[in-house]
Amino acid sequence: MKIQKEIIEFEKGKSFKLFAPSLKNCFFWHYHPEIELVYVEAVNGIRHVGKDISAFTDSDLLLIGSNVPHLNFDYGIQTECQQLVLQMRESFLQDIILPVPEFENIKILLERSYLGLSFSGETKNTVVEKLQIIKDKNSFESLVGLIEILQILADSKEVKELNKEDTRIKWFLNDKIRMGTIYDYIHENYDKKPNVNEIAKIVSLSTPAFCRYFKKQTNMTFTDFVNNYRINQAKIFLLKDYSVTEVCFQVGFESLSYFNKLFKQHTGETPSEFKKKHFKPIEINGRIGVITKETACNK
Secondary structure, eight states, X not given: OOOEXXXXXXXXXXXXXXXXXXXXXXXXXXXXXXXXXXXXEEEEEEEEETTEEEEEEEEEEEEEOTTOOEEOTTTTOOSOEEEEEEXXXXXXXXXXXXXXXXXXXXXXXXXXXXXXXXXXXXXXXXXXXXXXXHTTSOHHHHHHHHHHHHHHHHHOXXXXXXXXXXXXXXXXXXXXXXXXXHHHHHHXXXXXOOOHHHHHHHTTOOHXXXXXXXXXXXXXXXXXXXXXXXXXXXXXXXXXXXXXXXXXXHTTOSOHHHHHHHHHHHHSSOHHHHHHHHOOOEEETTEEEOOOHHHHHHO
16 A cells, blocks of 8 residues: 555644544555644553654654654554654644744654654653653643643653655655555564565565665565564563563564574663563452463464
């Protein structure tokens, strides 16, 4: 499916909207002129903003600029996932921020958001708390709360730029390849042997042309992307109490030593260390239990 322009509607008299979407099984590769603040909470997931394709664990807070293409952050997530999305009117920067000298740092933040900004640490925790609070406030109080949130983000050092160049929609206008087809192919074949020649044929490109296109779009080779996808799927299986050996072959690797090495390169810890750190018991009918491969399959 080609990139889509999302049409966002706002309530009369409101400068922004705050809601909790759920699109899990929908591939929504899209853009819109409104600046967007997204909080997503899940065991792990993949963020695709502009050219950047990277993973997050536990949660992520992102500020996405006007007309920057991005994928819905719950796409393909098979575990529990929660999102909060705040979208500001297209005129928000021009009408509310620019005329006020005291908002200079916020102006710089919003102008810089075209790179895609990921926030962490105390900044993320504080902003999420304030987002939860302004959900229940009246229009004026929620707007004041939003300004406070933007000021916190503007002053934060706990931020990472996801892109190093301008990836706004004008960069993608000549893109005729259906990224949704590529995502679906990888999702259906990551545990087997995804074949670059096969997917190149599906999207009507020669293999060399596809490799050039894919590297230009994602800053990754097809093989690196598939391995990245496998590692993210491996995290899910580990947290369902599969053994490391089971997970290795479940996600398509043929060598346990290579799987361990690649997993550590991607996450900074071995599969065993990741499982020990993130695997948590859950309460089932008042009793403490764990999500196992058997119970997961029965959900």
